[in-house]
Amino acid sequence: MSEPLPGVGVTPLSGLGTARWYRPDERPDPESVEAAAPETERERFADAQAQAREEIETERENTAERVGEEEAAVFDAHLQFLDDPQITDGVDEAIEDGAAAEAGVARAYGSAIEQFEGMEGMMAERADDMRDIRDRLLRILSGGERMDLETLPEGTVLLAERLTPSDTAQLDPERVAGFATATGGRTSHAAIFARSLGIPAVVGVGEDLLAIDEGADVAIDATNDAVIVDPDEETRERVTTSRDIEVRSEPVETADGVEIEVAANLGTTAELDGAVDQGADGIGLYRTEFLFLDREQPPDEDEQFESYVDALEAFPDGRVVVRTLDIGGDKPIPYLDAEAEENPFLGNRGIRRSLDEDSDLFESQLRALLRTAAEGDGRLSVMFPLVSTTEELDAALDAVDAAAESLDEEGIEYERPELGVMIETPAAVMMADELASRLDFFSIGTNDLSQYVMAASRENDAVAHLHDPLHPAVLRAIHRSVEAAHDNDAWIGMCGEMAGDPSVTKLLVGLGLDELSMSAVTIPEVKAGITETDTESAEELAERALGASTKLEVRETITDSQ
Structure with a gap:
């Protein structure tokens, strides 16, 4: 058994499963995309916005039904940021200067992400919201397909550098044995969704998480704030032995x-x-x-x-x-x-x-x-x-x-x-x-x-x-x-x-x-x-x-x- 990797347990739950990496950033470099005429690139960006808006509205509705209205409210902010002129004007300026829509999105939203990451309090968390919108637009513009997190194999332990709200809202507690992220804290969107869905989760593990191999046996011990690779039998028994908790309707x-x-x-x-x-x-x-x-x-x-x-x-x-x-x-x-x-x-x-x-x-x-x-x-x-x-x-x-x-x-x-x-x-x-x-x-x-x-x-x-x-x-x-x-x-x-x-x-x-x-x-x-x-x-x-x-x-x- 490897040494436990410490993090921040955000649910009082534990689980054991097979590691599967989620790497949504594996896409072409936006700056390498050859630009068409500015008018064409603006149309491409507008079409991508329209598709993104439709996706976000659907995800908001699904999240409100599956998780709760409080968690779904984050998508309202995404809709506002999608059309925020302080950002979209930056995309338009980049296109006017000869950039493809992909490069314009990467630059404008990248600037906003950098700005929010330099802040404190709730504003710092807006960086993940901006990252979510940027990645959605770039995926749509490049014609890429989104990894379907709703149909992960049963017993998956999902590993990621970070999980955005739209990522976490897809997770099925019946399939996902737990997840761990390199970044994040107890009040990140991923943590809030994990608690609402009842999924074992440890966030903020750091760069050590990135060394875990695809397919490894991983225990998510959120009760003890740890991720354990190749757990021994004692640990396996501890994290998989679930108490038969009776639902008591009476006080x-x-x-x-x-x-x-x-x-x-x-x-x-x-x-x-x-x-x-x-x-x-x-x-x-x-x-x-x-x-x-x-x-x-x-x-x-x-x-x-x-x-x-x-x-x-x-x-x-x-x-x-x-x-x-x-x-x-x-x-x-x-x-x-x-x-x-x-x-x-x-x-x-x-x-x-x-x-x-x-x-x-x-x-x-x-x-x-x-x-x-x-x-x-x-x-x-x-x-x-x-x-x-x-x-x-x-x-x-x-x-x-x-x-x-x-x-x-x-x-x-x-x-x-x-x-x-x-x-x-x-x-x-x-x-x-x-x-x-x-x-x-x-x-x-x-x-x-x-x-x-x-x-x-x-x-x-x-x-x-x-x-x-x-x-x-x-x-x-x-x-x-x-x-x-x-x-x-x-x-x-x-x-x-x-x-x-x-x-x-x-x-x-x-x-x-x-x-x-x-x-x-x-x-x-x-x-x-x-x-x-x-x-x-x-x-x-x-x-x-x-x-x-x-x-x-x-x-x-x-x-x-x-």
Whole structure:
């Protein structure tokens, strides 16, 4: 067995299969293509754009159906970049100077890729989007055929320098035993798609991955952040022995009788059936911003009401937690004309916009939610994103009162739902007692909380080692939030990626979380982990982890407890 190649495991899964390389860049040099007359080359480019647009629209539709609306939204950006005049003008200029359409595309998109790679945060990830569009156009222009990743042989371990969104969206979990890439981090498109599809994946392995031969036996051990070539029998057994995880439709308890709610994160009602099929107790995070995307104007109050009622009716015995509109940052909405910000994650997003320029949208959303709370048998909870101050919370609560008053005046039936906030910023952690005294619940968003506590963008591979919720500082922020909630008789959940990692379920039970919400694919294993956990030993584990001074110590503490 070769030495394990370290990387970043992005799914709590493992698999074993035969290596197959994906090398989409094997094509003629664009600069070597002989150019026809500029008018002909412009027509070729326009035809390629039209075909690319058709492909992207089809892939968006298929991805929304197979993976989810949140993942499919990336293709909206691809459509915008495909027609971006700042790029297409560069193609036209190259053609005017005598270049073939291939060379024009390579130069214009190559320049954009280089520009984005020099940035930080979510903008750096746009380089992969640009690369995806460039490669698609060059393939179409050259008449090349795309490798069909949907029909890979069963038991394939796919290896690639990188996987674009359109690549990863094609993968079939029934055929692909796992994949590994040389580049990428936990928040890359490939990683997000892998988690949604339930495919074992390790990214960011580096150049050592490139030495693996086609046809080699490869184990993807995402739980332990490693790729293993020619694994020995012990490793083979470990990565291929799958636990027979029962899907439990009923709520579960720890071994000593403490009930913990296990819910699903989703973006649209199209994902409801998948959540129910995996045994979700309810919805712990309904990302309402996806109702507002891929359209020319926002949904009205009645359309929102119908969507929220559908979610509530899917879980008549459970709880549905709806997050109010969270745009800005990595989720801009074109028709709202949001100004570009130098650092959007530290800018005007979440509740900040809802209380200011998007107040009309906030009002209609609150009215729809209050009406929904009066419908059906399920329990509706509403939470506000990125609250950092008591002033913001008080203003949001006033907006709820105003929405209720307007419905009352119109004689429209409504109920006041449970109200809570996302714990995402150090400010919210430090003010947790004051916030909890005004609320019914908290939900910890570990993705944003980790990046803000550690001052490490979740979109920047260079600081990926810092963007980890197991850093002692983040664990202590979680612990402080749990204590503040419970001291004020509020319940507290977690809806970040950490909640769906079965390897830390025991730790989260020990920290005192009342609810865990995650991608539906990991619900059965997390539920199984809860039933096997004794709260006393879990609390002892949490105490030891909170006393650790490094992430490595925390991980070793967790490993020793298993």
